[in-house]
Amino acid sequence: MVPRIIFGRGSFNQLGDILAPKRLSINAPFIYLVDDVFKSNAFITSRIALSYDDKIIYVSSEEEPKTSQVDNLVEEIILMTKERPSGIIGIGGGTMLDLAKAVAIMLTNEGEAKDYQGWDLVKNPAIYHVGIPTISGTGAEVSRTTVLTGPDKKLGINSDYTPFDQVVLDPELTKNVPKDQWFYTGMDCYIHCIESLNGTYLNAFSQSYGEMALELCKEVFLGEKLSIKESQDKLMMASWHGGMSIVYSQVGVAHAMSYGLSYLLGTKHGIGNCIVFDHLEEFYPEGVALFKAMKEKHDIQLPKGICANLSDQELDVMISISLSLEPLWENALGKNWKKVMTPKKLKELYKKM
Incomplete structure (x- = not known):
């Protein structure tokens, strides 16, 4: 089960306080994976408090998440950071939440994401990861899987290391969903x-x-x-x-x-x-x-x-x-x-x- 949950309208504003104790060092940034539909949406982006080398990576959710996409994000994060990140924060719908879970796993496990499609194949705990849904229904914020389309199959990385360490449930974030x-x-x-x-x-x-x-x-x-x-x-x-x-x-x-x-x-x-x-x-x-x-x-x-x-x-x-x-x-x-x-x-x- 997800060990820590905060719920309530406006609870997204507490994200900085939630993350602060989890920072490993000034060289270990938090990486935010954010749906690119929010790139010009100040309602969300202006409330993300970046410190030190923290980074926002905008990701398109037009297509279902792929194992190759996870691998590319992991490589991008490794190249842009001095140390292993303090945490991965996914902000968006099910696609973004699944990507955040998968990236957090692959930063501590060798090989490619496709190697872990299945049940209980993950050997090492993921790094700290947080899920913040901006649309309701997928259940990705709570599930022990991250559903990915690989070269040969569509199947989740199902493991006890997949669930988020922290989830922020703020219904206000869903207000502009079509x-x-x-x-x-x-x-x-x-x-x-x-x-x-x-x-x-x-x-x-x-x-x-x-x-x-x-x-x-x-x-x-x-x-x-x-x-x-x-x-x-x-x-x-x-x-x-x-x-x-x-x-x-x-x-x-x-x-x-x-x-x-x-x-x-x-x-x-x-x-x-x-x-x-x-x-x-x-x-x-x-x-x-x-x-x-x-x-x-x-x-x-x-x-x-x-x-x-x-x-x-x-x-x-x-x-x-x-x-x-x-x-x-x-x-x-x-x-x-x-x-x-x-x-x-x-x-x-x-x-x-």
Whole structure:
């Protein structure tokens, strides 16, 4: 679990006080990985107090994070610093948070990021790292994975060294999120809940978090009386609880299939989950019905036909990536999942999208 969390509107202003005791020396800077959409946004950038050799690195989140991107950032940081950094601070959405976790790991572990895609492959503790989400729903602020697209697969660095040492949850930072992105990322949280609560890995610990997150999602996306501030606060809490639920269980069919879309087509995670989940009535009938009601209420139009012109070879690549995520399928369908989800059936599902 993340050992230290601070929550509240305006809590981002306390970042300097949080970091000060963690500085190793004047030559060991804090490195801020910040989504480049905030490059000209003084609301965030003017409140980052740089000292000594601290650096801000602006990173585009237009594409899903890649292992090669992690390796390049690590090399850039090594070349720009006199000593190993005091810490890595990720500020942004799930892409930025995953990059921050991965960079913190790779600064203390040899090789390339692709070598650590999998479960419990990390040997050395990461350097101190802090996550500050500016959009709610991914659960990346709390999870023990950092999802990366590598040369051969899309798979997280799943380890006990991956979670942040400190998270700052400030709902004010989410105030300028575009409506579509707000919905897609919020639905990532909602789908976490549905997949966790309907999975074979479910236990009392994950269930308690999943049920809380699900109720919060219903309030935010189907409720009538919430103010904007209340909605921001509740969705940030839903993201945290939904992330905690899957930390202690697992996700399922939508995430497994969405990884295939992301690997082949570069589809962003949130919208990819939505595109897939829209067709999963067979597996999550109640969850999909509620999702469609949320989609209608907020007038969200999902892309259609994204797989219509794919060749059989391209479909086979997506199928291979998806089926390689065995824990997700086992959670969704049980130990005999291979008898249920055959390559042929998976191809039929992809062709609907």
